[in-house]
Amino acid sequence: DGGITQSPKYLFRKEGQNVTLSCEQNLNHDAMYWYRQDPGQGLRLIYYSQIVNDFQKGDIAEGYSVSREKKESFPLTVTSAQKNPTAFYLCASKGVATNEKLFFGSGTQLSVL
Amino acid sequence: QQQVKQSPQSLIVQKGGISIINCAYENTAFDYFPWYQQFPGKGPALLIAIRPDVSEKKEGRFTISFNKSAKQFSLHIMDSQPGDSATYFCAASLIYTGNQFYFGTGTSLTVIP
Numbered sequence: 001d002g003g004i005t006q007s008p009k010y011l012f013r014k015e016g017q018n019v020t021l022s023c024e025q026n027l028n029h030d031a032m033y034w035y036r037q038d039p040g041q042g043l044r045l046i047y048y049s050q051i052v053n054d055f056q057k058g059d060i061a062e063g064y065s066v067s068r069e070k071k072e073s074f075p076l077t078v079t080s081a082q083k084n085p086t087a088f089y090l091c092a093s094k095g096v097a098t099n100e101k102l103f104f105g106s107g108t109q110l111s112v113l
Numbered sequence: 114q115q116q117v118k119q120s121p122q123s124l125i126v127q128k129g130g131i132s133i134i135n136c137a138y139e140n141t142a143f144d145y146f147p148w149y150q151q152f153p154g155k156g157p158a159l160l161i162a163i164r165p166d167v168s169e170k171k172e173g174r175f176t177i178s179f180n181k182s183a184k185q186f187s188l189h190i191m192d193s194q195p196g197d198s199a200t201y202f203c204a205a206s207l208i209y210t211g212n213q214f215y216f217g218t219g220t221s222l223t224v225i226p
Contacts, residue, residue, distance in 0.1 A: 004156075031212050040122065042202060042218040043157075050212055058213075090156050094212065102147070102214055104156030 003027065006091050006105035012113050013078065013085060021076045021108045023091030029103070030096050032074035036060060037088040037107075046089075049074055078110060086111050116140060117205050119217025126224050132190040134220045136203035141184065143205040143215075148177065148188050151200045151219075160201070161188070193224045 004025045013019045025032065031050045035043040045058030049068040063082025068074055074093075078085045091105040119136045126132045136146075144165055149157035163170045163177040163186065170177045176189040190197055203217040 006156075033214075035216075040218060042119070043216040045213060048212060092156075101159050101162075102149075104149075104158065106156050107154070109154075 004091055004093055004103055004105035006108050008108060009106070011108055011110045013110060014113050016080045018077055018079050019110065021078070021089055021110070023074045023076065023105060025072050025093045025103075027093055027095065027103060028071070029093035030071070031094045032068070033092040033094075033102070034058075034064070034066065034074070034076045035090040035092065037090055043090065046076065115218070116215035117203060117217045119203050119220060121220060122218070123221045124223070126193045126222065128193065128195060128224055128226050130193050132193045132197065132222055132224070134188045134201055134203070134222070135185065136187065136217050137185045138205045139184065140205070142207055145206045145208045146177070146179065146186050147204050149202045149204065151202065157202055195224045195226050198222055198224050
């Protein structure tokens with residue numbers, strides 16, 4: 001089955017710790033995205049990448065980092081600089097051919113211990 | 114600055130009734146307006162979308178009405194069912210000049226049996 005796989009589903013972070021959220025897609029999509037979802041605030045863009053080895057900051061990139069070494073993978077690291085990391089994190093992808101439709105993974109819930 | 118404003122924040126509808134969710138946007142260059150449906154603990158999934166060259170699009174019980182001059186669009190769910198209970202997000206994007214999607218803050222819909 002084609003789709004986007006996010007792992008883990010639940011993640012806990014200790015103070016001062018960096019954690020990495022995984023996102024893998026087998027849809028052969030060029031563009032990948034990371035969104036943060038907080039109650040009542042909708043989806044806010046953290047980072048996006050339109051091509052391998054290239055990515056751009058979104059609206060709330062501070063305290064986060066990404067890499068795009070492979071087309072199918074776009075991991076997100078929540079660094080210790082992100083002081084309020086508790087949220088639901090969504091990865092998404094979009095192809096050039098399917099120019100409009102954004103496909104989402106099932107999300108990772110990150111909580112602070 | 115919120116590029117897309119969505120209302121209401123929550124909505125309760127009787128089974129068989131009509132659910133209406135409204136969105137307004139600022140950027141007249143937006144050329145793609147999707148609606149996403151999200152169930153708890155899951156990623157959003159595309160429900161229906163419209164381009165600004167048409168005023169209405171219908172797919173089953175779901176209809177988008179689009180008013181270009183007012184910069185508003187709305188989702189109508191006819192004959193609402195308990196299975197429609199979910200959070201709905203409107204969004205807007207620039208298809209050919211960018212890859213960013215701007216999301217509304219979401220509407221939590223509850224359909225009472």
